[in-house]
Amino acid sequence: MHPNTLARLVGVAIIILVLVVAAAQSTYVVEPGFRGVQVTLGKVSDEFKPEGFGAKQPFVSHIISVPIRQLARALPSECYSSDLQQVNIALRVLYRIPEASVVKIYKEFAGDPFDSLIAPRVQEALKEVTALQSAEQIVKKREEIKARALVATKEKIGGILIVEDIVLENITLSKELEAAIESKMVQEQEAAKARFTQQKSQIEADTAIIKAKGEAEAIRIRGEALRDTPGLIQLQIVEKWDGKAPLVIGGGGENTGTNFILPLGTPALAPTSGPNPTMKK
Numbered sequence: 231m232h233p234n235t236l237a238r239l240v241g242v243a244i245i246i247l248v249l250v251v252a253a254a255q256s257t258y259v260v261e262p263g264f265r266g267v268q269v270t271l272g273k274v275s276d277e278f279k280p281e282g283f284g285a286k287q288p289f290v291s292h293i294i295s296v297p298i299r300q301l302a303r304a305l306p307s308e309c310y311s312s313d314l315q316q317v318n319i320a321l322r323v324l325y326r327i328p329e330a331s332v333v334k335i336y337k338e339f340a341g342d343p344f345d346s347l348i349a350p351r352v353q354e355a356l357k358e359v360t361a362l363q364s365a366e367q368i369v370k371k372r373e374e375i376k377a378r379a380l381v382a383t384k385e386k387i388g389g390i391l392i393v394e395d396i397v398l399e400n401i402t403l404s405k406e407l408e409a410a411i412e413s414k415m416v417q418e419q420e421a422a423k424a425r426f427t428q429q430k431s432q433i434e435a436d437t438a439i440i441k442a443k444g445e446a447e448a449i450r451i452r453g454e455a456l457r458d459t460p461g462l463i464q465l466q467i468v469e470k471w472d473g474k475a476p477l478v479i480g481g482g483g484e485n486t487g488t489n490f491i492l493p494l495g496t497p498a499l500a501p502t503s504g505p506n507p508t509m510k511k
Contacts, residue, residue, distance in 0.1 A: 255288035263299040265332045268292075273295045278332045296336060300326045300394060303344050304316035304448075309357050318402040323352055324394040347391055348383075355382035365403055372398050 260266040266279030269323070270291040277295060286293065307319045325348055327335060339346050356379045360368055368375055380396045386392060 241248075252288045255286075257283065257285055258293040259283050260293065260295060264295040264297050265329050266293040266295055267333055267336045269294065274333060274337050278329060294336065296327060296332045298327050298329050298332065299323055301344070303348075305349055305352060307353055307356050309360040311360055311365040311368055312362060316404065317360060317365055317368055319356065319360075319398060320400040320402075321352075321356075322397040323348060323400055324397070326392050326394065328389075328392055336391065343391060343463060347387060348393065351386040352379070352383050352396065355379045355386060358382060369403070372401060386487045390448075409432055 236438065258266065258279070260279055262281050264281060266284075268275040268279055268286060268291055278296075284293075302322055302324050304320070304322050307321060309317045309319060310315055321365060323344070327343060335343050335347075354374075359375055359378045359382065363371065363375065376396055376398050380393065383393050383396065
């Protein structure tokens with residue numbers, strides 16, 4: 231092959247390669263859930279690039295993808311309670327970058343926006359909230375602690391980033407403090423049980439007194455009725471009579487005033503020593 235022909239073929243191949251590379255460099259694709267920031271010779275475009283296919287200036291421009299989907303990051307926090315007890319909290323922060331803030335965050339804040347914007351504010355808000363509660367209350371009121379820390383975090387960050395939620399995964403106290411809290415809870419339960427037993431005994435005593443007073447009042451009223459109405463006893467005997475003629479059995483002596491009223495069908499009483507009793511029908 232002639233040298234001139236070979237040189238022409240090499241030159242055409244180089245031109246084709248340059249065109250292919252230039253074509254590749256002049257297009258971009260932004261994946262779903264991301265927005266693109268275009269940087270041209272060190273200058274950032276004021277508008278973000280939406281997801282999908284697009285064109286750019288080859289070799290001098292490049293696209294940086296920024297996620298706008300919700301993200302989750304773990305964050306440990308060391309706080310102190312109002313009674314100066316150390317409380318270690320393991321939490322997870324759910325956040326996202328609004329698309330309106332994509333360019334601003336890239337231009338004004340270096341690095342990961344979570345590390346530079348969210349984490350310090352969450353730590354600060356959580357420490358402010360826990361400093362107002364005792365260690366025991368932090369454990370008992372974890373939902374309240376979370377809600378107040380979330381509100382404080384949103385106020386500190388503003389609208390540049392959106393913190394969706396803060397999840398308190400674990401709250402750890404010192405072993406000595408945990409033992410003290412457990413002992414206190416046991417004592418409170420025992421005290422509550424003792425109060426219940428005392429109240430139950432008091433109620434039973436009050437009930438017995440009321441019952442005794444009721445019985446005494448009933449006896450008093452009955453006694454007064456019998457005293458004021460002597461015929462009441464005879465009336466009760468008549469009301470309870472079964473229709474059989476009674477036997478009246480007199481006492482053994484002439485001066486004994488004791489009589490017994492028995493039904494007619496009552497078997498004869500066995501004779502006893504001494505005078506025979508007098509029977510009247």
